[in-house]
Amino acid sequence: EIVLTQSPGTLSLSAGERATLSCRASQSVSSDYLAWYQQKPGQAPRLLIYGASSRATGIPDRFSGSGSGTDFTLTISRLEPEDFAVYYCQQYSSSRTFGQGTKVEIK
């Protein structure tokens, strides 16, 4: 099983700042089958990024994904008030597993 480790656990930032979230895999994620989701309290996860760097339909361009192999990054260029949430990475190249999540909170 591919284990995904996200860091940091919590990111305290202000609106307008840049957020950089990391996701490290225990083994290589083939075909860059790595996705990022946003989840707000009481809601289902929302797909942001798939294939490591492709934005899902309707996702603003302030969200970007990068990386390959075992190291992946989600960047939010300028945080908007609605971006404060929990973010999960997921690999879907070998079965499916999620990282433990990164909470982006208001500083």
Add this chain to the structure above:
Amino acid sequence: QVQLVQSGSELKKPGASVKVSCKASGYTFTNYAMNWVRQAPGQGLEWMGWINTDTGNPTYAQGFTGRFVFSLDTSVSTTYLQISSLKAEDTAVYFCARTNIATAVNDYWGQGTLVTVSS
């Protein structure tokens, strides 16, 4: 538009069973696999497995064999998650999520169903 609508919250006693439904609309049901994901209170997402909606063949993740059963009824475009011999630790929100046929990612999600197991 694509929609996945799940059944409502359930309160069950330990040892009982529960069946959660996920009704799909807005696309050809049998063309897209369906996944189930668990989220315990205050915890992260845990992938439970998936069901091939064309053949009905289920695949279960580690830790979700035995008491967990995925099924479907193609006549009503609905997949089901049944959990038997419920335990307190099964208390969680359960989500269904479609697998996009082109990208393999889970693109659409149901709203979630809270299952509470308490005596």
